[in-house]
Amino acid sequence: MSARVLAGPPVAAALLADAAARASRLPAQPNLVIVSVGDDPASLSYVRGKSRKAGEVGLRNTVHALAETTTQAELLTLIDTLNRDDDVNGILVQLPLPAQIAEAAVLHAIDPRKDVDGFHPLNVGELWAGRPALTPCTPAGIMFLLEHHGVPVAGARAVIVGRSHLVGRPLAALLLNADATVTVAHSRTRDLGSVTREADILVAAAGTPGLITPDMVKPGATVIDVGINRVLKPDGKGHLVGDVHPDVAGVAGALTPVPGGVGPMTVAQLLANTVRAAELQHAARADLEAAGEFVR
Known part of the structure; x- marks a missing residue:
């Protein structure tokens, strides 16, 4: 017996094509913000790859490359700013982080609606409860x-x-x-x-x-x-x-x-999560506007 090979690239391409089609139907291009801290070569390579692939699918993306000496307070301030920005649909903090920054504190600070990595406790809880979540x-x-x-x-x-x-x-x-x-x-x-x-x-x-x-x-x-x-x-x-x-x-x-x-499936799913986050945010905004409760 020789095992059937379950190759990732063609499946990732199908997932990305679906994400691109869904993104094209939204009122605005989904916007993914990637935050990296430090100069770890592997992390920087991953960030470049994710940013490039996002562009290929038609997503807007911004990379905040912070210095190795960035403090936890400075990083949390940036995340708070991104949480409050309605133009940002997804936030990804590239791991690992320098020793002076508590990983859990950072991941918990990301708005669950923009948590395209799916690591926030609220998203984890929804997953285990069997309900839709990032x-x-x-x-x-x-x-x-x-x-x-x-x-x-x-x-x-x-x-x-x-x-x-x-x-x-x-x-x-x-x-x-x-x-x-x-x-x-x-x-x-x-x-x-x-x-x-x-x-x-x-x-x-x-x-x-x-x-x-x-x-x-x-x-x-x-x-x-x-x-x-x-x-x-x-x-x-x-x-x-x-x-x-x-x-x-x-x-x-x-x-x-x-x-x-x-491997290829991980990056493809990240971008699919970003589109899903944008869809949910646009739907919630439309509901508020219909109810006369949303003020820009």
């Missing part, structure tokens, strides 16, 4: 990927290896909301292989290269590899590998590659 981009992108490739979720046994607030936990909520039976495994799980072998859908999001080996996978299972790990080859050059061993391709029924699997 949802973390990687988990939402995974769900779109599964749907696009026709992978049945309702009634499936899903196992997620990794319990982070960025991927594992919100993905568990999304899968539960889609009627899967969900197990979240982690570093303290006993006999991990016995748990993962029960999965019809196995998601590896632990950040450990090659953690999932062929003997840990149910034959024919769909395997989603979220891991992005940079390792050195014998020649000293770095390359990206996932959390899933390459030999799993001989056991699984379907498998996402690394790179080129989940």
Whole structure:
């Protein structure tokens, strides 16, 4: 058996095309503001990529590149200004942040209606309650990927290896909301292989290269590899590998590659979230205006 490859780029393109079409129907182009602090090369590269992709989809976007010495108070002041600006539909603060800034304080300060990363406690709570909310981009992108490739979720046994607030936990909520039976495994799980072998859908999001080996996978299972790990080859050059061993391709029924699997879905979902945020804000503004309560 050779696993069917669940490639991300064509699915991300479909999601972006839908987002662009929806954005074109709004009264104004959605506006995404990206805030970065410091000069971490990886973070700056991610910001440039998101900004470029936003422009390709037809979204307005602004990048606030702040100095490494920016204080928490200064960053919170900027976020407050962006929260109050009706022309701003989405706010993204690029992580990680310098040590002098408390990440939680910053993420909690973003207006939940503009929280296109889906990390605000109100959005997290709505997600777990099974109600519509702005949802973390990687988990939402995974769900779109599964749907696009026709992978049945309702009634499936899903196992997620990794319990982070960025991927594992919100993905568990999304899968539960889609009627899967969900197990979240982690570093303290006993006999991990016995748990993962029960999965019809196995998601590896632990950040450990090659953690999932062929003997840990149910034959024919769909395997989603979220891991992005940079390792050195014998020649000293770095390359990206996932959390899933390459030999799993001989056991699984379907498998996402690394790179080129989940990664493209994350950025596409960010822009889709921005359009969704704009749609909700325009609808709320129209309701207020219709009621005679909205004053510019």
